[in-house]
Amino acid sequence: DAGVIQSPRHEVTEMGQEVTLRCKPISGHDYLFWYRQTMMRGLELLIYFNNNVPIDDSGMPEDRFSAKMPNASFSTLKIQPSEPRDSAVYFCASRRSGTAYGYTFGSGTRLTVV
Amino acid sequence: KNEVEQSPQNLTAQEGEFITINCSYSVGISALHWLQQHPGGGIVSLFMLSSGKKKHGRLIATINIQEKHSSLHITASHPRDSAVYICAVSRGSQGNLIFGKGTKLSVKP
Numbered sequence: 001d002a003g004v005i006q007s008p009r010h011e012v013t014e015m016g017q018e019v020t021l022r023c024k025p026i027s028g029h030d031y032l033f034w035y036r037q038t039m040m041r042g043l044e045l046l047i048y049f050n051n052n053v054p055i056d057d058s059g060m061p062e063d064r065f066s067a068k069m070p071n072a073s074f075s076t077l078k079i080q081p082s083e084p085r086d087s088a089v090y091f092c093a094s095r096r097s098g099t100a101y102g103y104t105f106g107s108g109t110r111l112t113v114v
Numbered sequence: 115k116n117e118v119e120q121s122p123q124n125l126t127a128q129e130g131e132f133i134t135i136n137c138s139y140s141v142g143i144s145a146l147h148w149l150q151q152h153p154g155g156g157i158v159s160l161f162m163l164s165s166g167k168k169k170h171g172r173l174i175a176t177i178n179i180q181e182k183h184s185s186l187h188i189t190a191s192h193p194r195d196s197a198v199y200i201c202a203v204s205r206g207s208q209g210n211l212i213f214g215k216g217t218k219l220s221v222k223p
Contacts, residue, residue, distance in 0.1 A: 093211075105158070107156040108156055
C-alpha cells in the first residue's frame with residue numbers, strides 16, 4: 001500500500017488566494033483526519049470524517065476553512081481567502097475503525113502564505 | 115493545563131545512552147500513541163498501547179493506566195534517533211488524537 005498520499009508537498013501562495021490541499025487515505029480506512037501543526041500550538045485537529053461524513057469540525061478555525069470528502073478515496077481542505085497566519089504544515093491521517101487500529105499519517109503539506 | 119504533558123521538552127544525549135521520555139495525561143483514554151517526526155518530515159506511528167509494555171527493536175513503550183503515565187525508552191541511542199517524539203492519546207472507538215507538545219531529541223555521535 002502506498003500509504004496516505006497528500007498533495008502538494010509544498011505550497012506558497014499570496015494572501016487572499018484560494019488554497020486547496022488534497023489527501024488520499026489508505027484503502028479500507030474509514031476514518032480520515034485533517035491536522036495542522038505550528039510551532040506555537042503543535043498538532044491540532046481541524047476536522048475528521050467517518051465513512052465520508054464529517055463528524056467533528058470544531059477545530060476548523062473559521063469560515064475561511066472548509067473540508068470535503070466526496071468519496072472514500074479522496075478529501076480536500078480548502079482555505080479561501082488565505083492569510084499569513086494560516087502558514088503551517090497540514091497533515092492528513094487515516095485509520096480503520098476499532099480501537100485496535102493505529103493511525104497512518106501522510107507526509108504533510110507545508111503551506112506558506114505571503 | 116494541557117490534557118497531555120510530555121517531559122522533557124528537549125533532550126540531548128550521547129550516542130549509546132539510554133533515553134527516557136515521559137508522558138502524563140489527565141483524561142480517560144482508549145489508547146496511547148507514540149509518534150516520531152524527523153526534521154522536515156512526516157509523522158510515523160511507533161506504538162499504540164492500552165496496557166503493559168511493547169517493544170520494537172531498541173524502542174520500548176510502557177503505560178501505567180492507574181497513574182495515567184507512559185514512558186518511551188530508547189536503548190543504545192544512535193544519531194539517527196534524533197527526532198521529535200510525540201505522545202498522543204485517543205478516546206473512545208472513534209479515537210481522535212490529542213497531542214502532547216513533543217520532545218525534541220538530539221543524539222550526538
